[in-house]
Amino acid sequence: MTLSVDGASYLALLLASVRVIAWLAVVPPFASRGIPAMAKVVLALGLSMAMAPTLAEQPLPDDAIALGVSVLAQAIIGLGMGYVTMLLFSVIGAAGALIDVFGGFALAQAFDPLGMNMNTVFGRFHQMLATALLLVTGGHLLVIGGLLSTFRYLPLTGMPDVDGWPDVLVTAFSMFFTIAVQIALPMIAVLFVADLALALLTKVAPHLNAFNVMFPAKVGLTLLLLGLSFPMLPDTTERIVELANEAMAQMAGAA
Numbered sequence: 001m002t003l004s005v006d007g008a009s010y011l012a013l014l015l016a017s018v019r020v021i022a023w024l025a026v027v028p029p030f031a032s033r034g035i036p037a038m039a040k041v042v043l044a045l046g047l048s049m050a051m052a053p054t055l056a057e058q059p060l061p062d063d064a065i066a067l068g069v070s071v072l073a074q075a076i077i078g079l080g081m082g083y084v085t086m087l088l089f090s091v092i093g094a095a096g097a098l099i100d101v102f103g104g105f106a107l108a109q110a111f112d113p114l115g116m117n118m119n120t121v122f123g124r125f126h127q128m129l130a131t132a133l134l135l136v137t138g139g140h141l142l143v144i145g146g147l148l149s150t151f152r153y154l155p156l157t158g159m160p161d162v163d164g165w166p167d168v169l170v171t172a173f174s175m176f177f178t179i180a181v182q183i184a185l186p187m188i189a190v191l192f193v194a195d196l197a198l199a200l201l202t203k204v205a206p207h208l209n210a211f212n213v214m215f216p217a218k219v220g221l222t223l224l225l226l227g228l229s230f231p232m233l234p235d236t237t238e239r240i241v242e243l244a245n246e247a248m249a250q251m252a253g254a255a
Contacts, residue, residue, distance in 0.1 A: 011067075012055035015074050015156040016048035022078025023147055027085045029131045029140075047144065051151050059157055066157065073159045080165060081150065081251055084172045085143065085244045089130065091176055092233065092240075095183035096126030102184075102191040103222035122226065133234055139241040146245035150252035161253065168250050175243055183236065187225040194218055 021044040024030040030040060061067040100122045134140050154160055198214050 008056040008060055009052050011060050012058070012156060013045070013048050013052040015060075015070055016051050016055055016151060017044045018071050018074040019078040019151075020044040020047050020147065022075045023082040023085070026079060026082035027143075028089050028127075029134075031086070047148060051148055055151060055156060058155055061157055069159065070157050074156065076162075077150075077154060077160050077251075080160075080162070081147065081248045084168060084247045084251070087172050087176050088240050088244045088247070089134070090127070091179045092130035092183065092236065093123050093127035094176065094180040097123035098180060098184040099126075099187050099222065099226065102188045102195075103218070129230075129233065130237060133237040134241070137234065137237060139237060142241050143244050146248050150248055150254070153249075153252040153254045164253075165251055168247050172243075172247055179236065179240070183229065183232070187222070187229065190225055191218070191222065194221060 021041065024040050024044055029035070030043070061070045103122070195218075198218075201214075
């Protein structure tokens with residue numbers, strides 16, 4: 001009995017999996033250390049397998065040097081798109097960190113072993129909430145679909161055209177700061193007014209020691225305002241998903 005293997009499909013699977021693995025390595029929540037590396041590899045192979053038959057029809061590298069260049073190119077594409085997506089997905093967590101600074105919770109920073117960084121109370125809470133909203137609403141499927149759609153515009157051979165990538169990166173940074181400030185600004189304004197009122201009260205009646213007396217009130221005000229901001233987060237998550245797909249499409253040359 002003779003078994004025949006379609007080498008083009010396997011080569012396309014290999015190159016596509018490099019792009020997907022590089023993307024998964026930096027995009028939350030897939031980049032978390034809580035997800036085993038083997039699970040990421042299996043997920044990347046599964047996603048790439050769905051595209052392999054179509055990608056096998058594209059021109060593929062025919063020697064070792066061309067194969068090495070193609071692998072490097074796919075890694076660059078995956079990391080570039082993953083970084084922009086990660087930047088946009090971090091918006092809600094950044095808004096929570098701003099709330100911590102003005103609400104007085106920034107003093108309670110702790111090391112996050114999964115993210116390998118320092119996180120504040122509401123910064124970490126908002127990041128987990130954004131991840132939950134992303135998974136519940138199916139936004140992760142839309143973003144993964146946006147990644148797979150880039151295979152139609154960026155071939156598996158040769159180096160990508162990165163001339164337009166700086167513009168995408170600048171736009172992503174601007175959207176990062178804009179959306180984070182828009183989420184946190186109402187609470188920051190109220191907390192600033194509360195701090196100003198406490199300062200004036202201390203000036204008028206120093207013996208009251210208003211900062212120590214009113215600090216629990218400020219904590220309660222922060223929690224109240226935080227609860228009022230939750231209804232806007234689902235729409236924000238949906239907008240972030242749209243921006244991430246638009247950024248990847250622009251980097252792929254589709255827009």
